[in-house]
Amino acid sequence: MLGNRLLCVLDRDGNLAGPLPEFARDPAELLRLYRTLVLTRTFDTKAIALQRTGRLGTYASSLGQEAVSVGAAAAMAKSDVLVPSFREHGAQIWRGVTLKELFLYWGGDERGNDFAGPREDFPNCVPVASHAPHAVGVALAFRLRGEQRAAVCVFGDGATSKGDVAEALNMAGVWKVPAVFVVNNNAWAISVPREKQTAAATLAQKAVAAGIPGEQVDGNDVIAVRAATERALARARQGLGPALIEALTYRLCDHTTSDDASRYRNDAEVSGHWPAEPVARLRKFLMNAGHWSKDMEEALLHECSSSVEGAAEAYLATPAQPISAIFDYIYAEIPAELAEQREAATVQAQGDA
Amino acid sequence: MTELSLVQAVNAALKHAMNEDVRVLVLGEDVGIDGGVFRATEGLFRIFGEQRVLDTPLAEASIAGVSIGLAAQGFRPVAEIQFTGFAYACIDQILNHASRLRARTRGRLTCPMVLRSPAGGGIKAVEHHSESPEAMFAHIPGVKVVMPSSAARAYGLLLSAIRDPDPVVFLEPARLYRAAREDVPDDGAGIPLGHCLTLRAGRDVTIVGWGAMVKEALEAADQLAAENVEAEVIDVATLKPLDSATILASVERTGRLVVVHEAPMTCGYGAEIAARVASRAMTSLLAPIERVTGYDTMMPYARMEAHYMPQVGAIMTAARRVMAFT
Numbered sequence: 001m002l003g004n005r006l007l008c009v010l011d012r013d014g015n016l017a018g019p020l021p022e023f024a025r026d027p028a029e030l031l032r033l034y035r036t037l038v039l040t041r042t043f044d045t046k047a048i049a050l051q052r053t054g055r056l057g058t059y060a061s062s063l064g065q066e067a068v069s070v071g072a073a074a075a076m077a078k079s080d081v082l083v084p085s086f087r088e089h090g091a092q093i094w095r096g097v098t099l100k101e102l103f104l105y106w107g108g109d110e111r112g113n114d115f116a117g118p119r120e121d122f123p124n125c126v127p128v129a130s131h132a133p134h135a136v137g138v139a140l141a142f143r144l145r146g147e148q149r150a151a152v153c154v155f156g157d158g159a160t161s162k163g164d165v166a167e168a169l170n171m172a173g174v175w176k177v178p179a180v181f182v183v184n185n186n187a188w189a190i191s192v193p194r195e196k197q198t199a200a201a202t203l204a205q206k207a208v209a210a211g212i213p214g215e216q217v218d219g220n221d222v223i224a225v226r227a228a229t230e231r232a233l234a235r236a237r238q239g240l241g242p243a244l245i246e247a248l249t250y251r252l253c254d255h256t257t258s259d260d261a262s263r264y265r266n267d268a269e270v271s272g273h274w275p276a277e278p279v280a281r282l283r284k285f286l287m288n289a290g291h292w293s294k295d296m297e298e299a300l301l302h303e304c305s306s307s308v309e310g311a312a313e314a315y316l317a318t319p320a321q322p323i324s325a326i327f328d329y330i331y332a333e334i335p336a337e338l339a340e341q342r343e344a345a346t347v348q349a350q351g352d353a
Numbered sequence: 354m355t356e357l358s359l360v361q362a363v364n365a366a367l368k369h370a371m372n373e374d375v376r377v378l379v380l381g382e383d384v385g386i387d388g389g390v391f392r393a394t395e396g397l398f399r400i401f402g403e404q405r406v407l408d409t410p411l412a413e414a415s416i417a418g419v420s421i422g423l424a425a426q427g428f429r430p431v432a433e434i435q436f437t438g439f440a441y442a443c444i445d446q447i448l449n450h451a452s453r454l455r456a457r458t459r460g461r462l463t464c465p466m467v468l469r470s471p472a473g474g475g476i477k478a479v480e481h482h483s484e485s486p487e488a489m490f491a492h493i494p495g496v497k498v499v500m501p502s503s504a505a506r507a508y509g510l511l512l513s514a515i516r517d518p519d520p521v522v523f524l525e526p527a528r529l530y531r532a533a534r535e536d537v538p539d540d541g542a543g544i545p546l547g548h549c550l551t552l553r554a555g556r557d558v559t560i561v562g563w564g565a566m567v568k569e570a571l572e573a574a575d576q577l578a579a580e581n582v583e584a585e586v587i588d589v590a591t592l593k594p595l596d597s598a599t600i601l602a603s604v605e606r607t608g609r610l611v612v613v614h615e616a617p618m619t620c621g622y623g624a625e626i627a628a629r630v631a632s633r634a635m636t637s638l639l640a641p642i643e644r645v646t647g648y649d650t651m652m653p654y655a656r657m658e659a660h661y662m663p664q665v666g667a668i669m670t671a672a673r674r675v676m677a678f679t
Contacts, residue, residue: 114459123458127449133415137422144404167415174410329456330495332518335547335594
């Protein structure tokens with residue numbers, strides 16, 4: 001079932017490279033995708049600025065990879081469950097996680113994981129690959145209850161080297177659970193390039209050993225990512241089981257704000273990837289098709305900037321949780337000894353104040 | 354009343370829990386038609402079918418990981434890990450995910466799962482089949498750790514573990530699976546987690562143990578009685594959260610403490626109990642706290658395992674030492 005060609009709808013200049021899928025014939029849908037790509041990038045820029053000025057913690061940028069996130073999420077139904085890694089801000093924004101929640105999370109506040117919107121979505125998974133089995137469990141729950149829902153799990157190229165992913169793909173295949181696994185292949189696992197990550201020719205072919213379909217898609221083409229994910233989800237909902245999608249993109253940024261990518265890759269490589277980036281690509285297509293103008297672009301940038309600034313202000317104005325909050329969610333009911341520790345910590349905090 | 358072995362009691366508890374709550378699922382390697390390598394899940398597949406008794410691929414980390422996904426979706430998965438030496442593959446999932454799902458989402462997602470595994474030596478199994486990792490799991494915030502010492506306690510504690518809203522690691526002493534038999538009414542009554550059980554009252558020395566060691570502790574107490582030493586024996590039952598109050602109250606009465614466990618001494622759970630008693634009941638102590646434990650070595654292969662596991666004689670020696678301390 002491994003696709004023998006890379007699925008691509010828009011080439012890097014925004015010209016049609018293949019037939020437009022159904023959803024992409026509606027300009028409003030394309031504009032919705034475009035708006036989320038731009039909002040994600042605007043958020044990203046602000047997050048880095050806040051980090052650089054000491055007002056946000058270590059942050060993992062998604063610069064250049066927005067289309068993987070947004071495309072995968074756009075294919076999901078609201079009732080599906082996203083099981084993300086830590087670079088899927090675009091997917092989270094599309095799914096209804098608020099910008100303030102995202103800022104809170106990266107600002108070191110657990111309340112950023114208490115999504116007001118997609119209540120059943122999983123929080124970011126920082127340990128690489130260990131969330132893949134969770135998606136199998138969630139999808140199994142849907143299957144056992146006979147629900148027409150699916151789990152979408154996103155992880156990076158490095159994650160495919162780990163046993164968790166192999167185990168999860170295998171188990172999902174055996175049980176034919178409605179799960180779609182998306183590899184956000186951004187070419188680098190911190191400093192280790194894709195060719196040093198695996199000797200396999202593609203990451204999509206990791207599906208072969210699990211007996212499930214795998215396909216490669218141009219991860220900088222949001223239309224292609226959405227189309228591939230929609231197809232995999234439709235298949236999953238029919239009870240035909242899981243699929244693996246390898247979305248080929250490129251990390252235009254450092255791994256995180258704590259990383260300096262210039263130590264392991266040169267500027268020429270990075271600048272060589274800029275012409276393929278996803279936001280300009282869709283913009284060119286929209287412009288050429290007459291759906292977009294410079295004025296509309298300016299208005300959108302202004303709108304996104306204002307949303308992000310508002311969310312950042314709200315985040316910065318949010319007081320930290322009381323010290324008791326570090327104890328209050330460990331168990332449903334606080335055990336006596338932990339209650340004693342909470343009391344002692346509260347007294348200590350009052351003394352410190 | 355029916356006399357059940359410990360493993361039959363586990364089976365009865367699973368059956369009862371599955372009957373009373375459709376959200377309870379059993380999953381693991383060979384738990385289906387084979388009924389588990391120790392037969393803990395025997396018959397469940399026939400009664401409840403493959404939708405609720407799931408044979409998994411051979412992948413311990415994912416057995417735990419899939420359980421987390423199921424639990425987050427409102428199921429009550431009871432995962433079986435065949436032998437505790439293989440449960441180490443689950444530590445990442447339990448430590449990084451199961452234990453903290455509630456906390457990191459501020460209660461939005463929770464993880465009411467049970468990870469069951471036989472534990473401890475004495476069954477002459479091959480290597481990696483006789484480990485005692487209770488302290489490793491007990492060190493993890495957000496999980497509960499339970500180790501029953503009899504058939505009736507296995508039944509009641511397992512029911513409570515399954516009904517608990519948080520993740521529970523449930524370690525079953527393998528050598529008691531068939532050795533410990535007693536009347537276990539299948540009445541669905543849970544034994545509350547987080548409570549130590551005083552199995553024998555005594556005025557002279559408190560002996561604290563859990564799992565298979567409770568049997569040795571009781572035997573030691575019997576023999577000490579012939580020497581006119583009245584030992585109080587406490588089954589910790591739930592290591593986390595620990596019921597310190599029962600232990601402290603006992604030590605305040607007896608003034609002497611012997612802690613017994615099969616796991617290695619260094620950073621073993623006995624150290625935690627000793628530290629709590631030392632800091633909170635120091636003025637009651639009439640002698641230094643004694644620990645009778647496994648050595649800081651690997652659990653040896655079958656031929657030597659009896660030398661590793663604390664024996665009744667070693668517990669008596671420790672008890673005599675604290676009695677003689679002046």
